Amino acid sequence: MLGAADVPTRTSRRTAPPTWLVVALACAGQFLVVLDVSVVNVALPSMRADLGLGGSGLQWVVNAYAIAFAGFMLLGGRAGDLYGRKRMFLVGLALFTLASLAGGLAREGWELLAARAAQGLGAAVLAPSTLTILTAAVPEGAARARAIATWTAVGAGGGAAGGLVGGLLVDGLSWRWVLLINVPIGAVVLLGALWWLPESRAGDGRRLDLPGALLVTAGLGTLAYGISQTEASGWTAAATLVPLVAGLALVGLFLLVEARTAAPLMPLGLLGRRAVSSANAAMFLSGSAMFCMWYFMTLYAQNVLGYTPLEAGLALVPSSLAVVVGSKVAPRLMRYAGARKVAVLGTVVAAVGFGWQSTISADGTYLTAIMIPGILMMLGAGLAATPLAALATSGVPTGEAGLVSGLINTSRVMGGSLGLAVMSTIAAARTEGSGAPVALTEGYALAFRVSAVVLGVGAVMMAVWLPRRGGSVGAPS
Template structure:
């Protein structure tokens, strides 16, 4: 567990550690300002686009094996990124980090879910994982600012090399995986279609944040992604050994559980983006100070991940999701009235702390719900879906909230931020209602196929 949690925490840090450093990287390596987005986009496209594919590969060819390959790739690509002297090599390194994330995250999650049977032990493991991953997102922003200011942005890459070496040494000794029986064939057409669809979707969403929703570079990839999804589902119903069994997607705990995860990640990661703008552009704090202020939110997420298993044990995963989303919405709504005075800092700290706790309760709940009742030989696929909903939610939330915040014609940014935060709280409430109405947990886990 320590090895798996360390790996996932490191990958979560990678999502945000370079955000503060982008201007410095551009100046050092000669990136055009318009091209800096590709440092983030290249990572996101691969991390989200390939996660479902690698989740299934983990089931077919071994989770431990894929985990180790991903960690090796993380170490090599991070070393290349830290040593990069030109933009092309840095982008290649970020692609390698994104692919490593797509390999390691579902493999690590499926190792956890097969290591522990359904119940309190699995909920506790997933709670710890959720707590550390959420802490990683927040820590990445703070650590990136500190490293860039104190040493160099290159250490944001070199830290991964140290972690990867430690995991490579320890993991082969401590990780265990049950022996697998007959391995089915990989559905290559399905894998190509779903990967292309996810890459197109994330690319379109990412473009929305830079060019707006009516730009051809936004809506054309999104429409293409929807067409590819339809073709994928059609083919999967006819293939003898599909990448995603249609029956799995029809399970209400999986379909609606992952919907909850997408909305939980989308609302709260985009709220962090909005609050970062509020703290810097409205209240006038520096980037490092803003990151440290949001560290309180990170503490809340860690606590939420630790108490979530107890809530799930006392009730169930569905109740945890619904309760978490409602409390998150209640904590977010007052921030829609935040003014331009620094007297709002204390209420902001309290509300984001409470919201962070609640969000992680919902996230752990959706992870437990979305892997419940799934046979061991499909856990890689189930955790691939969990990872996919997480990463698509992260990619979707910020452009949507950014478009709302900047779409208002006003003398200052504050009215737009207030509107976006209000919409954010509304989405959390709607998500809670949808999950309360439509999510159904399996009554008992099925007996895995021999």
């Protein structure tokens, strides 16, 4: 059991902060991290015009962040275990905020790309600490399930709000504010965390496994780079295959090193825990489909139905609210049905939404082509993500909590990156380079159809592999 009483803490003379405040600060950090994955998308044309970025440079505005984020996440999680979760939260948030300021003030393309990479590094240090701080502050059971639901809803809401927030900032101010907006928010959260967050760590005096840290960071970063190359070069090009193979080889070498290290970065016994391995596999698979929703829905709304960026963001507001509702309803359902059944239910609901979305046409109406299927997709996403996160972190030893938090975040990010690359390739193959609305619609529809199949497979896998008990809120599953 991992509860507040089990976590060695560095006490302060100040009165312990209320739990809701700790949860709020952790969720604010998570919101910033996830928001920045998507908020820059609508600003890319303005960035290109202002800084003279080419097509490849524009792609790297997104990829520099994603690669650093995915590559350093496990290292960030383990660093929190060894050096303090609060300390890593502060370090990650400070780096993220300063990098946002540098990116917003960039005058050259390379300055923006460097700032985005630094943002991704800060996010990788910050993100695992948000979940670990939350699980350390709230004892396992109904209260923790509700807290994880809030964390899930805020994270999903950050990704969903990216298009809307970005559209408002670009239309009302300039592209620079999609980065500069992080500065005042980050500063407020940083001050609040410095004053109120309690410190916690493993407290066993272990050192960081440097060879393991270097191998897994290089491996995940190289894999993420290879995935990012698929859009420009295709899956069979050397620019894609070489980093993918190299990344897999580095991850394999990392696992060999960990099996022989006395104090490994990631004890392989963790992967032998059914709750950890199955929940991460499920998160990876569901993330590979769910992450595509915002991307293709925005493209369909703008490229086919003729919406402006701001109109497209507004059109997805009901979906954004649905993911919050799903995340908050999940703990109540878990109390009666258990985490496994709720995860399966959410995945099935999402699959129905993706199936519905795959019937879109070039002259679709908002109600049936965007709103209703979007609500189903994101309601299911919210229902599924909360029990998966709860299962992955339930019963984890105190010293491994940050690592497991980093692992579940890594599974989601890597799954989303791989899924988006695959689905983009599938959609592009169907359109065959045509920009006609009918051809584009067929490509988007195929991507949604394949995603529905992936989620169907995921629902079966969850029903078979997820543990019957674990991540509970008071009732057996």
